[in-house]
Every structure is written in structure tokens, then in C-alpha cells.
Ligand code: SF4
């Protein structure tokens with residue numbers, strides 16, 4: 001098999017064996033869910049309900065006027081128990097709606113979407129936004145924004161991202177195998193909405209079953225589509241690297257895939273869109289992976305948004321070993337959690353429970369170039385790390401620190417165990433702060 | 442599940458690969474072993490082993506001493522001092538007086554490394570600094586090659602003095618490079634038509650660890666296979682050296698195979714700390730070091746030239762570091778577009 005890939009990156013163990021063969025289980029409706037009012041990249045939402053209101057499953061409960069935002073729907077039928085600050089997996093604490101399950105199971109469904117190919121793209125984009133769709137790969141960028149080409153720009157290619165390069169995570173893989181027909185319907189909606197003429201489906205070669213499945217299925221699509229097997233390498237699933245691997249095009253600094261005529265969407269996003277088209281349910285559930293050596297029974301679960309992590313851990317049978325670290329997302333880009341009380345949000349691709357902290361002795365930089373070879377953005381992480389340490393932020397800016405996408409490959413490979421990604425993150429924040437302040441100090 | 446856990450909070454990534462600085466250093470030592478063993482076998486244990494051990498011992502000892510004086514944490518466990526000592530020892534002539542490796546090791550650690558702030562900070566390759574100090578201060582001791590009789594070159598000046606080491610009859614011999622410098626390459630070739638082959642496999646006297654091009658290259662290929670080194674610097678070094686040799690009307694292959702050029706290109710010029718990190722910079726660095734080596738050999742007073750060729754380019758590394766590759770996304774090369 002000829003495999004496409006991008007320059008740089010790392011070959012780490014994938015740790016997917018914990019859950020790769022485990023079919024998706026549907027998590028039973030919890031007694032309550034906690035829904036932070038910011039679950040996407042963009043503007044925070046305002047609640048449309050108040051404490052004591054009864055809500056149905058699928059009912060819109062929060063929204064905002066801003067373009068870069070996506071509304072929120074209730075994953076349960078029940079009563080709004082309160083709107084107050086609560087644990088947020090990315091933001092520490094944030095205002096959240098708590099909904100208590102009343103067991104009635106009342107639902108509010110939209111009409112199924114038929115005759116997709118004859119719909120107006122603008123209508124479809126609005127329809128996608130109304131479903132609260134965001135990128136489910138982890139970044140949670142509102143999907144309707146991703147499929148809206150700016151005026152005068154033509155989208156020629158749609159890429160469906162099934163790379164799932166983060167170690168441990170297998171939810172996308174399972175969705176590709178078990179929910180493939182809904183993915184194809186969602187794909188048709190997304191392609192029509194952005195106006196692309198052809199589709200590539202990028203899947204890493206370690207997910208051979210998914211590749212074979214889609215190889216057969218794409219023939220029935222109403223547009224040209226092909227599966228592109230990718231080398232198993234991190235960060236193959238990063239949008240920019242995926243576009244390089246498949247099309248050889250590089251997204252300009254600070255730009256979006258739209259700038260090179262491409263739209264990229266995650267397979268699970270396509271599934272969520274397809275599910276809404278078929279069943280009329282907005283984005284109220286997603287599939288996540290719970291994995292790591294600490295968990296008694298690692299699983300792929302379809303869970304209602306807002307489910308609290310401790311309930312999920314109970315479902316997986318608790319610990320075989322006390323975790324030292326709990327990460328939301330994969331171990332390369334995921335965020336370490338302070339508490340098991342965090343809820344699942346739209347961008348949650350999973351939780352990983354680690355007892356291995358990967359402690360490695362620190363040495364001075366020996367200039368071995370490993371970080372440079374690993375950097376998919378052609379940066380010199382060692383140099384940027386030093387600038388950050390010496391607070392030389394202007395030099396860091398001149399050496400393209402803002403191009404860094406914080407993939408973590410540089411820290412991963414460093415034999416001296418220098419926290420390059422962390423140092424670069426600090427420098428990026430400072431450079432951005434200074435440029436916001438304006439002037440050129 | 443409501444028990445509270447003590448959770449560690451760090452920023453991503455949360456994984457690390459297994460490769461560490463000591464692991465890398467061990468690979469380099471391993472790669473040098475075949476050439477080292479051949480050197481010991483070729484010249485005899487009595488005239489080589491002590492030199493190598495003293496050299497490694499002195500770099501480690503001086504580094505430990507330095508840590509003690511400046512109250513730094515003991516840094517010899519990172520393995521870099523071992524490599525410095527080994528490289529220095531291997532670049533000394535067999536039967537060198539015992540103080541040569543000691544002084545060289547001291548110079549390597551203090552002048553070459555710690556003066557700049559230790560591992561990662563030094564501009565010049567420490568082993569080469571040690572060697573350069575010895576070359577400049579004791580040129581005679583550094584260029585007298587005692588070998589057991591059948592291996593030497595007779596009939597050229599610079600050779601012939603005889604002595605006995607631990608019961609073995611030894612003579613001094615000129616190196617092929619000094620013969621070529623004084624009498625021209627053709628007379629050397631006349632004296633020994635199989636000279637290139639003998640240089641390649643390691644049957645011509647030279648510095649302890651630098652005689653067998655073959656074994657050094659095997660070591661280098663091992664390092665490359667392990668992902669520890671890249672071939673860009675050695676290749677451009679050989680290109681630079683060959684160009685100068687050819688311009689000077691001499692055999693390029695002869696220059697590559699003799700006088701420690703392979704050791705220099707594969708193990709000294711590729712030293713992480715003192716070679717550029719930018720890819721373009723590395724080609725310039727290698728070309729420059731090779732070319733300067735050639736020029737010194739053809740025109741200068743020293744028949745070798747590897748040491749000063751590399752040290753000169755070491756000084757330029759801070760500038761070469763800034764030759765960044767083109768920025769991602771700035772020039773869109775729509776080249777390998779997939780088709781449906
Ligand atoms: S990987 Fe680490 S030691 Fe190597 S050059 Fe980068 S920062 Fe330095």
C-alpha cells in the first residue's frame with residue numbers, strides 16, 4: 001500500500017490496543033448532566049432557559065448572536081437545576097447549566113433532512129449551526145464556519161479526517177467501523193454545504209479495517225471520493241499536516257484550510273451531522289475513548305454531553321492502579337485534569353488515565369536536532385525554547401514562534417527532556433499579548 | 442467514584458520517548474569501539490591502551506574536578522566527557538608519552554568545554570581543542586609515530602629511529618600525508634602501490650583510532666541507523682576536501698582515507714554541540730571544514746589539517762544556525778497533488 005504523509009513528526013507507541021477492538025457501548029442516561037456555556041472555540045453562550053424550567057432532550061438551551069459560535073442542546077429530558085460556575089476541562093471553572101434527569105425521556109426532534117444534493121448550501125450551513133455542530137476531533141471549532149468559504153474563494157477539495165493520530169484514542173476508529181452509513185450522509189451534507197467537488201478520506205494505515213470499509217462505500221457517493229491511506233505518524237491528523245500529506249498544499253501562517261481551497265472535517269463530526277439528518281437529533285452525544293493502564297475496563301462509549309467523569313470511571317469498573325494523571329484528550333495535546341468532576345464537553349475525544357509520568361532526567365540542550373527533525377512546522381524548537389527562557393520575545397516572533405501548533409512532538413523527542421512545547425507556549429502567549437497591545441515594542 | 446485523587450498537572454505533551462542523553466553518548470562510544478579495538482590490536486596493547494585510558498580518565502577526572510570547584514552537580518554521568526576523552530585518545534599517536542593525554546584531557550575539558558559553561562554551551566569541539574593544544578605545544582611528540590617494524594615506511598626521512606618498548610622493537614615512521622607533502626603523492630604510490638587499500642582497511646600507521654577507514658565507517662553507519670547522526674556533514678566534508686585535493690592535483694581518495702579525515706568528518710564534525718542545527722548551515726559547515734582541511738594539508742605547515750579545519754568552522758556555527766528553512770505555508774508548492 002502506498003502511504004501518504006507529511007515531513008517531520010514522530011513515531012510513538014500508539015497504545016490503541018486497549019480499546020481498538022472494543023465496540024461502542026451506549027452509556028445510560030445519567031441522573032444529571034453539567035453543560036458549560038462554552039464548549040466550542042468562539043463566543044460564550046447565553047442560556048435560553050432558567051432555573052426550574054423543564055427541558056426536552058434535543059431542545060436548544062443556550063445560544064448567542066456571534067457567527068463563530070454554536071448553540072447548545074439538552075441531552076436529557078428534565079429540569080434545569082441551576083446555572084452556576086462548575087469545573088470545565090479546559091477553562092478551570094466556567095458557568096454551566098445543570099440538568100437533572102426526570103426519566104420522562106421526552107424529546108424534541110427536527111425533521112429528517114432529505115434530498116441533500118438539491119439543498120441550498122446557505123440553508124445547509126444554517127441547519128448545521130442550528131444543530132450545534134463543532135469539530136469533534138478536539139478543537140471544537142464551529143462546523144458551519146469551517147464550511148463557509150469566504151466570498152470569492154473556491155473550495156475544490158473536502159478532506160474527511162479519519163487519521164486519529166493521538167495515542168490511546170480509538171473513538172473515531174470505532175465510529176468509522178460502526179457508524180459508517182451515517183458518516184456518509186453527514187459527508188454529503190458537509191460537501192454540499194461547502195461546495196467542494198471531490199473528497200479524500202484520510203485514514204492512518206493502522207486502521208486497516210476502516211480503510212477497507214470506506215474503500216467499498218465511497219463508490220456510491222454522488223461525487224468523486226477516494227480513501228487515502230496515511231502513514232501512522234503523529235501529528236498526521238492535524239489539519240495542516242493532513243492537507244500536506246494528501247494535497248501537498250501548505251496553509252499560510254495564520255490562515256485556514258479555506259485559504260488553500262480545502263475544508264477538513266473529522267469523521268465523528270460527519271457522523272453527528274449525518275445522525276441529525278437521519279434522526280433529527282442535534283449534537284447532544286458523542287463517542288469518547290476512556291483508556292490508559294489505570295482503568296479496569298477501558299471502553300469506547302457513546303455518552304451524553306455533560307456526563308461527569310466520575311460516573312464514566314464507575315462505568316469502566318474503576319481503577320486497577322491509582323492514576324497519577326488524568327488527561328482530557330490524547331496524551332500528546334490533551335489537558336491534565338485537576339478533578340474527576342469535569343463534564344464531557346463537545347471537544348472531549350476521551351480521557352486517558354496514566355500512572356506513568358514519563359519522568360526523565362533533564363540535561364542541557366545538546367543541540368541534537370531531534371526537535372527540529374520532529375517539528376512538522378519547520379521550526380527550530382530548541383532555538384524558540386531558548387528565546388522563551390531568556391524572554392527574548394521579539395526574536396521568538398521573528399523566528400516564527402506563532403507558527404507553532406503546540407503538537408508536542410519536540411518535547412516528546414528531546415533526549416534532554418526540555419519542556420520545549422511548554423516554553424514555546426509561554427512565548428506565544430507573550431508575543432500575542434504584545435501584538436494585541438499594538439505598537440512594536 | 443468520588444474519592445479525591447492526587448493528580449499531577451503538567452502541560453502537554455504527557456508522553457516522552459525513551460531516548461536520553463546518556464543513551465546517545467553510549468551509542469557513540471559503541472560506534473567507536475571497532476576502530477578502537479583495531480587500533481589496540483594493530484599497534485599493540487602496550488603502546489595504546491594506557492594512552493586511551495589516561496585520556497578518558499583525564500577528561501572525566503577534570504570534569505569532576507571542575508564540578509567540585511564550581512559546586513555544580515556532577516555532570517560526568519551524561520557521558521559526554523567519556524566521548525571527549527575517547528576521541529582525544531584515539532587521535533593521539535601510539536606510544537605517546539603518558540603526560541600527553543593528561544594535558545590534552547585537561548585542555549579539552551577546561552579550555553574546550555567548561556570555560557564556555559559546560560555541555561551544550563561550548564563553541565569548539567572539546568576533543569579537538571585538546572588535540573590542537575597538543576599539536577601547537579608539542580608538535581614533535583604529536584607527529585612521532587612509533588610502530589613495530591614491518592608496518593613502517595622506510596626510505597623516507599623522518600623515519601628510522603629505533604627503540605624498544607616492552608621488549609618490542611619499534612621504529613619511528615613518517616605518516617603517508619607527510620611523505621606526500623614532502624615527496625609528492627606519486628612517490629608514495631611508487632613506494633607502496635596498494636597504499637589506498639591499506640589505508641582503507643587500516644594497515645597504515647596513524648593515530649591510534651584513525652587508521653581503519655572501514656571500521657570507522659561501519660561505526661558511522663551504525664550511528665546513522667540508530668538515528669543518532671545524519672550523513673549531511675560527513676558527505677559535504679568529503680566533497681569539500683576532494684575539491685581542494687583535486688584542484689591541488691592530488692588524489693581525493695588518498696586525502697579522504699588518510700590523516701584522520703574520516704574520523705574528523707564522521708565523529709568530530711558531527712558533534713552535536715559544535716555543528717550547526719540548520720540544515721543549510723550543516724552543508725556549508727561540512728564543505729568549509731573539508732576545504733580548509735585540504736588547504737592546510739596542501740599549503741600549511743601541518744600535514745594533517747582536520748583539527749584546524751573543523752575548529753575554524755566551529756567558530757562560524759552561531760551564524761550558520763540562523764539559516765532557517767522556508768517558512769511553512771509561505772511558498773505554496775502544489776506538487777504532489779493526489780488524483781481521484
Ligand atoms: S531535542 Fe532537546 S537536546 Fe536536542 S536540540 Fe532539541 S532541545 Fe536540544
Ligand code: SF4
Nearest residue numbers: 375404406407408410
Ligand atoms: S510543538 Fe510547536 S515547535 Fe514543537 S514540534 Fe510542534 S509545532 Fe513544532
